[in-house]
Structures are given as structure tokens and as C-alpha cells.
Amino acid sequence: MSTTTHFTKDTPSKTSANFHEHPLVGIVMGSKSDLPIMKQAAVVLQELAVPCEVRIVSAHRTPLRMVDYAETAASRGLKVVIAGAGGAAHLPGMIASICPLPVVGVPVKSSQSMDGWDSVLSILQMPGGIPVATVALNGSKNAALLAAQMLAISDTALAERLAQYRRRLQQQIETDATLLENQGWQSFTG
Numbered sequence: 001m002s003t004t005t006h007f008t009k010d011t012p013s014k015t016s017a018n019f020h021e022h023p024l025v026g027i028v029m030g031s032k033s034d035l036p037i038m039k040q041a042a043v044v045l046q047e048l049a050v051p052c053e054v055r056i057v058s059a060h061r062t063p064l065r066m067v068d069y070a071e072t073a074a075s076r077g078l079k080v081v082i083a084g085a086g087g088a089a090h091l092p093g094m095i096a097s098i099c100p101l102p103v104v105g106v107p108v109k110s111s112q113s114m115d116g117w118d119s120v121l122s123i124l125q126m127p128g129g130i131p132v133a134t135v136a137l138n139g140s141k142n143a144a145l146l147a148a149q150m151l152a153i154s155d156t157a158l159a160e161r162l163a164q165y166r167r168r169l170q171q172q173i174e175t176d177a178t179l180l181e182n183q184g185w186q187s188f189t190g
Contacts, residue, residue, distance in 0.1 A: 022051055023052050023078060024052065024077065024080070024151060025045055025050055025081070025082060025147050025148075025151075026052065026053050026081045026082070027042055027053065027054045027082045027140075028054075028081065028082070028083050028091065028095065029054075029056055029057070029091070030056070030057075030058045030060070030086065030091050031056060031061075032056060033086070033110065034084050034085065034086060034110075037084060037106065038106065038108070038140050040140045040141050040144075041084075041106070041140035041143050041144035041147075042144070043141075044140075044141050044144035044148075045147070045148065047165070048165060049161060050144075050147070050158065053078075055069065057095075059085070059094045059095075066095065070094070070097075070098035073101055074099065074100055074101055078101060079101060079102075079150070080101055080102050080103075080104065080147040080150050080151065081095055081099060081104070082103075082104045082106060082140065082143045082144065082147055083096075083104070083105055083106065084105070084106035084107075085105075085106075086107070086108035086110025086112070086113050086116075086119050087110050087112050087113055087119060088118065088122055089107055089108070089119040089120075089123050092104075092105030092123050092134075093105070093122070093123065093130065096130050096131065102133065103133070104132070104134075104143040105123035105132040105135070106135055106138070106139060106143045107119035107122070107134070107135075107136075108137075109137055109138055116138075120137055145162070145165075148162055149162060
């Protein structure tokens with residue numbers, strides 16, 4: 001008896017807090033322990049009004065689930081997959097080997113990790129022909145921004161939202177710089 005979940009447009013519960021009718025970005029992770037890092041990507045995409053879905057799809061413990069997810073991602077309307085994994089971190093590369101969509105890998109520093117380097121190198125060192133864009137350790141925010149930039153190539157409204165996002169970052173730094181200069185470094189609390 002197969003326990004594989006077949007991903008369709010109706011797979012997620014419509015009452016789920018992270019359900020979107022037509023997600024453009026899939027966020028997957030190997031286990032629930034990756035969620036504190038990977039949900040940061042969902043928060044950024046939500047801020048940019050980019051619909052996404054968030055799933056646990058383990059390359060090692062549920063390989064058939066992973067294959068099904070990767071095989072159906074494009075037909076379900078996804079345009080980019082963000083895949084996070086710790087330790088051996090095979091999930092991003094395995095998704096990329098099956099799925100024709102761009103994959104952004106997020107190395108996650110896990111409790112069993114070698115200070116995160118095992119995850120970074122596992123995702124970074126993909127063989128020729130199977131690319132995975134790789135961000136910094138625990139860098140899911142940048143993974144979300146990279147996915148949004150890919151989508152913005154053909155979406156001018158999203159491109160403007162990304163420009164606004166960058167302007168907000170710039171304004172925050174300008175505000176912090178002024179406060180530091182006025183308060184002095186000894187009493188600056190940010």
C-alpha cells in the first residue's frame with residue numbers, strides 16, 4: 001500500500017494558513033525542524049504578494065513524496081521552488097534533478113550539522129547540467145527575494161514591489177545611521 005501523497009491543485013486544505021489558490025513558489029523542506037528558517041521565505045513572499053505553498057518533502061525519509069512533488073510542480077503552476085535542507089542536504093539537488101523549474105537551495109544549519117558546512121557544500125556542489133542556485137546558510141529570505149526577482153522578469157507590478165522593498169531597506173539604514181550619529185554609539189539602541 002503506497003503512502004505517497006499525490007500533489008494536485010487541491011492537495012492543501014483550504015483552511016490552511018499558508019494556502020494560496022494558485023501558488024507560484026513552492027517552499028519545501030526536509031523536516032519540521034527546518035521550518036523556523038524556511039518560514040522566513042514565506043514571510044518575504046507574503047510581503048511581496050507572491051503566492052506560495054509550504055511543504056515538508058524529505059529526500060531521504062519520503063523519497064516517493066519528493067518525486068511526486070517535483071514531477072507535478074510545473075503542472076500545478078509553480079514557477080520556482082525554494083528547497084531547504086540541513087545535514088546531507090540532498091533535497092534541493094534531488095528536486096532540481098526531477099523538476100524543470102529553477103530551484104533555489106537553502107542550506108540549513110541543523111543540530112547534526114558540521115557547523116552548516118555539510119549543507120552548504122551538498123547544495124553548492126551540483127554536477128554540471130543540474131543547477132541549483134544556492135544562498136547563504138539559513139538564507140531563506142534571500143532565496144525568497146531571488147525567486148521573486150525571477151518572477152519579476154515578466155511581472156512589472158512585482159518588479160515595482162521589489163523596488164519598494166529595497167527602498168524600505170535603504171530608508172531603515174538611513175534612519176539608523178542618523179540615530180547613531182545623533183545619539184552616539186554608547187547609547188544607540190537601534
